[in-house]
Amino acid sequence: MMLNNLKKLGLATFLVAASSFSYADAIDEIPPLNPDEGRPGEIARIPSEDDFRVCTDPDNLPFSNNKQEGFEDKIAEVLAKDLGKNLSFMYAFNRFGFLRNTINARRCDILMGVPPDYDPVATSKPYYRTGHVFVWRKESGYDITGYDSADLKKGLVGTTDKSPTTVALSDNGIIGNAKPYRIQRDLNKKPSEMIDDLEKGEIDVAIAWGPIGGYFAKQAKVPLVVRLAPEYEKVNARGKTYWNMSIGVRHSDKKRLAEIEGALERNHDKIMQILADYGVPTVPVVDGDNIIKTFKENKKNHLKNGD
Numbered sequence: 068m069m070l071n072n073l074k075k076l077g078l079a080t081f082l083v084a085a086s087s088f089s090y091a092d093a094i095d096e097i098p099p100l101n102p103d104e105g106r107p108g109e110i111a112r113i114p115s116e117d118d119f120r121v122c123t124d125p126d127n128l129p130f131s132n133n134k135q136e137g138f139e140d141k142i143a144e145v146l147a148k149d150l151g152k153n154l155s156f157m158y159a160f161n162r163f164g165f166l167r168n169t170i171n172a173r174r175c176d177i178l179m180g181v182p183p184d185y186d187p188v189a190t191s192k193p194y195y196r197t198g199h200v201f202v203w204r205k206e207s208g209y210d211i212t213g214y215d216s217a218d219l220k221k222g223l224v225g226t227t228d229k230s231p232t233t234v235a236l237s238d239n240g241i242i243g244n245a246k247p248y249r250i251q252r253d254l255n256k257k258p259s260e261m262i263d264d265l266e267k268g269e270i271d272v273a274i275a276w277g278p279i280g281g282y283f284a285k286q287a288k289v290p291l292v293v294r295l296a297p298e299y300e301k302v303n304a305r306g307k308t309y310w311n312m313s314i315g316v317r318h319s320d321k322k323r324l325a326e327i328e329g330a331l332e333r334n335h336d337k338i339m340q341i342l343a344d345y346g347v348p349t350v351p352v353v354d355g356d357n358i359i360k361t362f363k364e365n366k367k368n369h370l371k372n373g374d
Contacts, residue, residue, distance in 0.1 A: 222271025234306030
């Protein structure tokens with residue numbers, strides 16, 4: 068059961084990273100999905116090799132929006148141009164049922180940011196790796212380098228409820244001083260909610276998924292410090308906070324996947340520059356990164372040490 072839960076952690080982190088919080092009040096109306104699409108007698112889209120059609124969220128910066136202002140939108144543009152394909156986007160809010168109503172329904176063909184071991188789709192070789200970050204107001208004078216840092220215990224810590232970061236906070240006796248933010252998508256809240264609260268002084272430290280913390284810290288009106296939190300999975304595999312990120316397609320789309328992997332390799336420098344422009348902190352991709360393998364190694368070491 069523990070192994071099954073750990074395997075699901077990849078999906079949970081993907082949802083935190085790719086969905087997090089969102090704010091749907093100010094966007095243009097998104098065309099509703101047709102529940103009958105694809106049924107006998109109904110029109111269904113036939114995927115074309117000339118299309119680069121991305122399944123994405125219309126209001127989820129810094130990842131994507133319906134104005135193509137997210138970093139995943141920009142990366143998709145680079146890849147489509149390299150491949151000489153027609154770029155388009157199919158929008159749906161990234162909540163439960165997202166896969167069923169998008170890529171599995173063949174309304175679109177490509178997911179821009181998923182963990183490489185995300186079973187529902189075939190995934191490319193990882194094209195970047197990121198983790199969680201500590202963010203605090205510069206004026207506080209904090210210097211936080213790890214979950215055992217004294218400054219992390221001085222104030223109220225914002226973190227995503229039930230995310231891997233809560234494991235590290237609990238192990239270090241800080242969870243009682245944390246303010247939880249919802250892991251499931253809330254369409255009535257801005258994606259910047261946690262960083263906004265930090266800026267206003269409602270919390271003293273934010274522990275956020277790197278793309279979210281890095282991007283919104285750059286938009287803040289007061290100086291904020293962003294520092295990558297150390298990887299915690301070697302201490303406790305359930306607290307894994309760094310993930311390789313890949314592109315996903317349907318398992319049957321082997322040719323499309325091979326084309327995408329070639330474009331990713333050719334455009335590596337452009338992609339890394341886009342991530343840097345959006346404040347996304349990155350570290351080198353770890354080949355063969357696998358949480359189940361780490362869990363087994365941790366368990367073996369604990370038994371060896373008599374823990």
